[in-house]
Amino acid sequence: MIIILHPDTEKTDPNYLKLTEYLSGLHNITIRTHEEIGTQQILTEIYLIGDTKQLDASIIESFEVVERVVRVSREYRILGRHKDDNRPSHFEYNGVRFGQDTMHVCAGLCAVDTPENVEIMMKTLRDHGLQCTRMGAYKPRTNPYSFQGHGKKCLPYVFELAGKYDIRVIAMEITHDNQIEEIHEALLQAGKPTGVMMQIGTRNIQNFELLKSVGRQKEFPVLLKRGFGITLEESLNAAEYLASEGNRNVIFCLRGMKTNFGDPHRNLVDFAHVPVIKRMTRMPVCIDPSHSVGSRNTSPDQILDLMHATVQGVIAGANMILVDFHPDPGIALIDGPQALRLEELPWFLEDIQIAREAYEMRCKAAAKYI
Ligand code: PEP
Ligand code: MN
Secondary structure (H helix, E strand, C coil): CEEEECCCCCCCCHHHHHHHHHHHCCCCEEEEEEEEECCCCEEEEEEEEECCCCCCHHHHHCCCCEEEEECCCCCCCCCECCCCCCCCCEEEECCEEEECCCCEEEEEECCCCCHHHHHHHHHHHHHCCCCEEEECCCCCCCCCCCCCCCHHHHHHHHHHHHHHCCCCEEEEECCCCHHHHHHHHHHHHCCCCCEEEEEECHHHCCCHHHHHHHHHCCCCCEEEECCCCCCHHHHHHHHHHHHHCCCCCEEEEECCECCHHHCCCCCECCHHHHHHHHHHECCCEEECHHHHHCCCCECCCCCEHHHHHHHHHHCCCCCEEEEEEECCHHHCCCCHHHCEEHHHHHHHHHHHHHHHHHHHHHHHHHHHHC
């Protein structure tokens, strides 16, 4: 059960104290309080965990500081979408709003290689009006002898160049909790010219200690990639780990499932799950067509499979697209074969816009018939 208090309720308010006194007298119930400090107001939610079926919501609702009580009707207590639950499904980070109603393209390098390529990438994004990118510094590789990413060495120029070209959010994977501090420190040193969204990759989704560490910090939002070989429920529980530790600014990313049935795609594209995640949770949903499709193959209509997969996600209501680009895919150190070329960016964006408009028309049509 979730008790939502009126905005800006003070902890010293006698009515708040009356409520907490009542709650602490309840048997077999653990209380956890979460505060969301926004720019306009402070929102307080109290989570009651345990045998909540016995509780009478109307009694709790009668306390003056209580705005409303939400009964948790399914799993994922914090990030889940419950019955009559109108808690927000968006958040803001570094001036950019991420929600179940927004759409962002996060195009960039799978792995940072040279400052020149980072600069040309960022400049191209800025020239096309984009504010988000992806930049891999710490790379989880299957083969220990493969390039592991430049790590913290590249952070100073990546952050400085992002600032120079007005890029506000960089999706950057981390593979170890000490990288949280490295990124925090490098951003500080650079004078915070940009922001970072911490990506947790498909391989680390059940690294529970990493999830807890990333969840405990509230500086960076999180982009969590679905596990490629576990159930959706297990992946959503991983997201809930982040929120249960305190960080609920989480975007859930579909990136395809590992199975030979997806051949010749690298993974089996799972973008039909976009509306499913939006129904089950309040998280914005990202799609990663690059790691799903994994090639630059085209169909007889001349359109790349990767673009076909992208618009399938967008027309189903995806809120973000994480996609590999490279100024010269042939020399990319990782995942060159799936990277789009910079000159393909306007085509890619136009394709997305067509699909987004179609999605909006579909929503209008649905509203007409319901
Ligand atoms: C990536 O986005 O660079 C990546 C490694 O993705 P995934 O975790 O989905 O394999
Ligand atoms: Mn990659």
